[in-house]
Ligand code: NDP
């Protein structure tokens with residue numbers, strides 16, 4: 197049995213007819229949601245803090261910007277497009293006190309609902325549309341006529357319209373052009389955290405670093421080790437993306453394929469499986485969330501220590517030099533993002549917030565793209 201996918205025809209735009217959608221936050225996801233919905237014919241207002249630097253950007257794009265509390269009062273649907281670690285404070289201070297029955301509060305990731313930081317009062321609908329891609333692509337793919345796939349979930353349907361409105365939102369965002377899958381806040385949050393920790397971010401960067409270190413320690417040239425363990429990874433992953441593991445194995449040599457079968461499972465062995473299960477358990481039982489929340493409450497000392505430790509890893513230093521000669525990699529935004537990442541300016545208050553303070557050549561780079569490139 198395959199899961200049901202929802203496409204344009206499964207989502208009725210009339211569910212949002214006459215309604216106002218407030219997008220709170222105008223960062224990576226926020227700007228994409230606001231602009232895509234606006235261009236899809238939905239009435240959109242943007243909620244931002246009085247001093248927010250993003251006010252001008254949203255206004256230049258033709259959107260109406262108001263304070264968060266005002267946006268909440270005027271809206272029928274409220275999307276929290278804020279960093280997960282800022283959502284609770286903004287919700288408690290400015291959103292919750294202004295909510296009324298019948299409104300739909302939406303999220304782009306389930307963290308704050310799943311771990312109980314935000315508990316919408318009775319009578320409030322709770323939904324999610326979580327795009328499976330970075331914000332700048334949610335925007336640019338929509339502009340090109342396509343869409344980024346998404347997950348949707350309805351946590352509470354007090355009004356009886358939450359599901360239809362959530363699907364209509366996904367359609368206006370462009371997501372139903374690509375396909376939308378129904379999930380729960382629990383499933384979305386737990387799998388998202390597990391995926392980024394085990395494979396996408398954590399597992400992959402640890403694997404790259406360890407393989408690089410192993411080669412360099414054995415006396416091989418670091419430049420060669422960089423090409424072998426980091427650069428070429430993208431080329432291999434592209435094959436997997438296009439046609440799965442089979443297509444990758446079809447494309448590589450038989451020697452590489454044989455080595456894949458005999459050595460891969462020795463490296464990623466049953467010990468790794470045991471650890472993965474433990475990592476998943478700590479996500480499910482809330483240990484990871486508790487630690488991350490405490491880390492934020494304490495000003496992120498451990499996070500900053502870990503970030504600083506990895507920033508100057510040899511694979512990064514060698515890579516920066518080699519990539520500086522690969523002009524084809526370098527649309528302006530990538531260079532800017534790298535410079536931003538190298539300068540460590542993706543700050544705690546919001547990764548996009550301190551671009552301007554970097555001496556990096558970021559002028560002209562859309563801030564969202566800079567930030568995504570820096571991720
Ligand atoms: P961003 O970090 O890009 O959000 C930045 C926006 O939030 C800015 O407008 C910023 O204000 C505002 N903001 C930050 N801190 C505060 C605060 N304390 N008070 C008020 N406003 C604040 O967030 P993302 O777009 O990355 O994430 C939004 C949601 O989308 C999250 O739930 C995330 O998990 C989810 N998501 C993100 C993806 C991505 O591509 N990044 C992918 C899928 C889901 P200012 O403009 O003034 O700086």
Ligand code: MG
Nearest residue numbers: 388389391392
């Ligand atoms: Mg994810």
